Amino acid sequence: MQSSRLRIAARLAEILAVAAWHLARALPVVLFARVVSGPAAARRGLWRCVVGAIQDLGPAFVKFGQIAGTRVDLLPPEALCEFRVLHDAVRPPSKRAARGMLQSRQGIRVIDPVPLGSGSIACVHRGELEDGTPVALKVKRPGIDRRMWLDLRLIRVLARVSARLPSVRGMPMADLVDYVTEAIAGQLDFAREAENIHELRAHLAGLPEVRVPEVHRERSSEDCLVLEYLPGLDARTPDSLPPETRAELGAAVLAAAHRMMFVAGFVHCDLHPGNVYLTTGRVVILDAGYCVRLPDRVRDLIGEFFARLAAGEGRRCGEIILESAAGCLTDVDEKGFVESVAESVGRRAGPGNTFDMAAFGEEIFGLQRQFGLYATADFVFPLMALLVLAGTVRGFTGDVDFQSVGLRRGSP
Template sequence: MLPENPLAGDRPAGLSRTIPRQSRLAMATRGAFVVASSAAYLLPAAAGAAVLRPLRGRTAAARFFYRRLVRHLQRLGPAPVKFGQIMGTRRDLLPPLLCDELGRLHDRVRPMSGRQVRRALREAYGPDVTRHFTEVEATARASGSIAGVYRAVRPDGREVALKLQRPGIRRRMVLDLALIHGAAALAEKLPPGRGVPLAELTGFVCAAVLGQLDFAGERANLAELRRNFAESDNVWIPATLPELCRPNCLAMEFIPDLVARPVAEIDPARRPRLAARTVSAVYQMLFLDGFVHCDLHPGNVYFKGPRVVVLDAGFSIRLDPTVRRQFADFFLGLALGRGRQCGEVVVDSAVRVAPDADVEGFIGRVAELVKRNTGVPAKEFQLTRFGTELFTLQRDFGLYAASEFVFPLLSLLVIEGTVRDLDPDIDFQAAARPMLLRAAAETAHLAPQRRAG
């Protein structure tokens, strides 16, 4: 049985879900299949990596194994794929090469078959689908591990986008998430995992994945994002159509010609503006609104004319006011070169500190890291590199930040590649200062809570 998640009651809005309990027989049967298929697929992959290592080096061997591991996740189904997508952002806990390979899961998901689409439509709207739509395109406009997006036409001629959940996905995903969480809770008790908050981390990730099955919750997330950006002409969040929404179908306004284009196809004169608007939107979510879209990979961010289009808000969280203050303090310290302040914020946000952790040593190393990255030319500062070094320090010193603190930060790291492609010279630190100063003023009443000892 899945152990109770002790943090479930403390999660931000949108992630306060627990995974329904599953029968012992169902978990044992699924677990036996996962173990057997993983052994059959991954043991030969490990042997191949061992042969490859002396011939082509450690990096090539690791990449060989990680690619086969990612392929196996795809074979296991949507829950492992979604879990892999999210874990691919955790460079503090996983090797960077593995994170690179897990990142491929965002855009390599097979669309539903025509039969599955028809079944999903029947489950959503009953046998008389034509009463609601005169046309539903058979080809998906976008395809993910949980759902596909299809263009449809209403009887009055208006176009809509239907996000259809894959039929039968819920039961399998809940079962797999229960297995993942249970395995993490067990691993945390074994010597290699002692001191690492694996249950806390996987509980957060599993709640995030389970939340993406909740289309009513995603509809509420989209509505909140639209309210937050209502006065912005630079960000487009699609409006939902409540009268057409169903538990397994999210109906939204259709945004025409919304296709992923290489940066090379965007007018060079527009690229810096789009980059600045993208960064500004993320900073607004992080520092001002406290409601953050945490899944800003390229499949969820598009550019249409002068605006940034943000889709798929299933994985969004509301930051606790104290966490939002910590975010502002950390980034303000980074922008102003206050390294010790940054180190103290990370310590304050830690969900677990090893008993023998050298806290002062950690703060000193963070201060050194900030000093090396303050005042450098914008082109040379990379958030991903900075974040990876910071996460490595946390792992080395035995300090683990709470997922509520880390995942919103990773939303910015995930978007960095897209932004850099648009404008290699963008100054992330300078762009943050105006919102950071405003956020610091708005949250000044929240006194920092220093950790005892």
């Protein structure tokens, strides 16, 4: 116990030191850019320094940075441009570490030691089986398990400390953070991810516009997933597609989200731009390590919530949130909460309204804080996942109405 506390304290000191170093380094860079090139260049320089700090702070911070990088409603364009690095171009390991990662694997030849993409947990390299079949090798970063577990434990400790602050008293911070960190930690288990990929492929098999690469489970190991190689995945592809094609593929993403969440109760929580690619006729979904399964009751409540949302039935939306509440403050005004949700739905959702998932989600979470009502993590987490997906889809098309995600129907 004592050694664990010492490791957490040492990691916290390391984080503070890294943050202080980057702050000291960023100030002269930003000031110089402002003097020489103006405010816009200074802002770009600042966000570039922030992204560099996130990468140096470690994988848990990169993961939260990936989520933040989808929030086009919160971050300015220059920030979003820099945060794209965190989706699939995180700084790769050193050449020496990469050689250790890519040591000889029976029956598999590494084509290129330079990764096709690099994320918070692993890097993806192109490989080839002995019969010439091309494959993608998802290989864990060296020492990632220990580093991630330590950071997530630190985040849990900080969440429990912050839960005592008056401003968040009554909010189930610890439960929500535990839920999130457990899901993130699941990405370290490649056997579990292989099962998730198999399940995801089964759920989406009826959608010809959506492709999930197959995993070669007999070739994979605890630190390397061997996957079907899909060429031509490029984050710049949407820019070359006509608007109608982007809109059709955006609708396909929505259909996949419906099939996963509302039919199967299976939530892919990591659908940022590094895991959702468009080709000329398909959507490709990657990386199923960060997934959760919903209890049947929660799946049904969320399904009804979005169905009522699309119909503009705001009072029922408020009542559903009450039904899922994990706790509330003394003498909470439940009637006032339902009326406030109804007013929000009336302004933002339902027939005739242009629905903005991010703005609506922020307002609903704000109302919960205001009235002291907090839904269970099982209910909140899918909404957070949809916020991430909404940011991703908005990056390549603005023609998808996210309030209709719960209305789509299809066979499981």
